[in-house]
Amino acid sequence: MPTLIADNGASSTPMHALRPADWPSFRETLPPGARRFAESVQFEPKPGRHLLLPGEGGALESVVFIEDPKKSEAERAFARGGLASLLPPGAYRFEGEDGDLALVAFAWLADAYRFEAYRSKENGPRARLVVPKGANSARVERLASAIAFGRDLINTPANDLAPDGLEAAARELASKFGASFEATIGDALLDANLPMIHAVGRASATPPRLIDFSWGDEAAPKVTLIGKGVTFDTGGLNIKPDAAMLLMKKDMGGAATALAAARMIMGENLPVRLRVLVPAVENAISGASFRPGDVLRSRKGLTVEIGNTDAEGRLILADALALADVESPELMVDFATLTGAARVALGPDLPAFYATDDDFAGQVLELGVRINDPVWRLPFWAPYDEMLTSRIADVSHISSTPFAGSVTAALFLKRFVEKARIYAHFDLFAWTPTARAGRPQGGEAQVARLIFETIEHRFGASG
Numbered sequence: 001m002p003t004l005i006a007d008n009g010a011s012s013t014p015m016h017a018l019r020p021a022d023w024p025s026f027r028e029t030l031p032p033g034a035r036r037f038a039e040s041v042q043f044e045p046k047p048g049r050h051l052l053l054p055g056e057g058g059a060l061e062s063v064v065f066i067e068d069p070k071k072s073e074a075e076r077a078f079a080r081g082g083l084a085s086l087l088p089p090g091a092y093r094f095e096g097e098d099g100d101l102a103l104v105a106f107a108w109l110a111d112a113y114r115f116e117a118y119r120s121k122e123n124g125p126r127a128r129l130v131v132p133k134g135a136n137s138a139r140v141e142r143l144a145s146a147i148a149f150g151r152d153l154i155n156t157p158a159n160d161l162a163p164d165g166l167e168a169a170a171r172e173l174a175s176k177f178g179a180s181f182e183a184t185i186g187d188a189l190l191d192a193n194l195p196m197i198h199a200v201g202r203a204s205a206t207p208p209r210l211i212d213f214s215w216g217d218e219a220a221p222k223v224t225l226i227g228k229g230v231t232f233d234t235g236g237l238n239i240k241p242d243a244a245m246l247l248m249k250k251d252m253g254g255a256a257t258a259l260a261a262a263r264m265i266m267g268e269n270l271p272v273r274l275r276v277l278v279p280a281v282e283n284a285i286s287g288a289s290f291r292p293g294d295v296l297r298s299r300k301g302l303t304v305e306i307g308n309t310d311a312e313g314r315l316i317l318a319d320a321l322a323l324a325d326v327e328s329p330e331l332m333v334d335f336a337t338l339t340g341a342a343r344v345a346l347g348p349d350l351p352a353f354y355a356t357d358d359d360f361a362g363q364v365l366e367l368g369v370r371i372n373d374p375v376w377r378l379p380f381w382a383p384y385d386e387m388l389t390s391r392i393a394d395v396s397h398i399s400s401t402p403f404a405g406s407v408t409a410a411l412f413l414k415r416f417v418e419k420a421r422i423y424a425h426f427d428l429f430a431w432t433p434t435a436r437a438g439r440p441q442g443g444e445a446q447v448a449r450l451i452f453e454t455i456e457h458r459f460g461a462s463g
């Protein structure tokens, strides 16, 4: 259901975004009936509150929304977008064209998203936003539908989204943009020398696979995005307790972000040679499960001692990273719901971010604030590398200590990267536990917009 509408002169209800201090003088400009209404409901101009105001006939005539002056411009844009869920159905427009209009429109769409695939009853009509002439609403709509695509993938339960389903979604996306697509499935992973993807995924009834697609001018700068695609994480033989397993359909959130970002990059026709890799597996339990104490030989040749089958994500990513790295991409980025430790450190809303390049990292942090897709940088802290020492193999995939779990996971991944000019890693949650403006409860393609905007800034827009 489209919730953005073009400014075609049809009637719409004005919304006034005010700071708390502006309310008293604004109130004086209201017609007497509306002013009396605001007084009678004892409206207080607190940040985040809104008020529906009647006209002389008693029908809805305008909306007042109180902004938080302490918030950043991007956060205020999202707060305005949150009106999409608060207002009754109808057409609305913002009065006064200040602020980042495109971001407000994006946030409105992002806020209006609902996951309806399993509801027999559809939600009714929604509040719609009139986009001011001049704002690029086609681009905003493309970005918002890429986010909705990522959210849908995350929200879809594992009984309907196994590795084959993730492959089908990626294949459809690739074909829409004329990308060349390949999937290496089941025992073919062994022939293709992707042994750790095979080992992690082989216990599932749905065979593991590596999804690989490429798009764009071959001469353009190479950008490779890699997403953790664990369609369900039981923990394997190191089985998760019930509370920890409950949300593990979202363990392909990194893949959802990579695919959503790819959709933005291809949709806006950025001048890059894009490659997307998604190792897609289900970390299941059967007689074929890999075990604690096993030693796996990785694609790169390093032998990896398994300390815990629940640290599966880094294993499948390691083979994908090693495969991508030999092309020496300008930029190689992975996205993964990799560690509980990152959530302990930063909570659900702030993904941890690692980068080998300070200039790139600075740009990512700045853009994250500007578009309200924030991240926090953590270090590839080399002195902790020794925590990955194994007694019998080249490396252990988990730390020998309980400390710095997100950092040691990042350091493990970095062992498989040598030639990429810039390597970055996002350890994310991919889920919004409680709804906020622009962020409905449920799956979230965190950092998809951020990496898209960063690539656009770095490699330039194409005409």
Ligand code: BES
Pocket: 233, 235, 251, 308, 310, 311, 312, 313, 337, 338, 339, 340, 341, 343, 398, 399, 405, 428, 429
């Ligand atoms: N998918 C989980 C990490 C996770 C858990 C992300 C909860 C977001 C929310 C990952 O595969 C995992 O189980 N990691 C373990 C690693 C440990 C065994 C070294 C973890 O973080 O506990």
Ligand code: MN
Pocket: 233, 235, 283, 309, 310, 311, 312, 313
């Ligand atoms: Mn796990």
Ligand code: ZN
Pocket: 230, 233, 251, 310, 312, 313, 337, 338
């Ligand atoms: Zn996992």
